[in-house]
Amino acid sequence: MLKSIHHAAIICSNYEKSKHFYTRILGLEVLAENYRKDRDSFKLDLQLPQGGKIELFSFLNAPERPSYPEALGLRHLAFTVESVESVRDYLLSHHIAVETIRIDEFTNRKFTFFHDPDGLPLELYEQENNSII
Structure with missing residues (x-):
């Protein structure tokens, strides 16, 4: 039946700023970028390393999230990393605030x-850790 998540769709308020964040900071590969004239909207398809995708949309006057972070619907998007510390340090070096690491x-x-x-x-x-001891 279900095999994996194919994509997550994100609506952004500032297309260029979000495009920079997801491609330049997080390093996601651009698969396709399309402008939809009838909606005055961009759709950016981004590739995750193991096959998943993120669709980044721009819509004029999209409503803000009703409450944070406990609104109904998607709570957060999680990425697997080898080292939480090294990615945290990388994000901090790009002036992105990161919460304290927890267990x-x-x-x-x-x-x-x-x-x-x-x-x-x-x-x-x-x-x-998939290594066998």
Whole structure:
């Protein structure tokens, strides 16, 4: 039945700022960029390293998130990383605020949160160690 998440769609308030964040800061590859004249809207398709995608949309006058972060719907978007510390340090070097690293009480893996230019909560989550001892 379901095999994986194909994509997550994000609506941004400032297309160029968000495009820079997701491509230049987070390093996602651009698959396609389209301007939809009838909507005066851009759609940017971005590739994640293991096949997932992010669709970045610009819409004029999109309403803000009703409350933070406990609004109904998607709570946050989480990315697997090898080292939470190294990615945190990288983000900090680009002047992106990152929360304190915490330990997941159920998995004992490190995680932390940061935000995209519109305040969407993004999570860094420590990769599962697949090595056999």
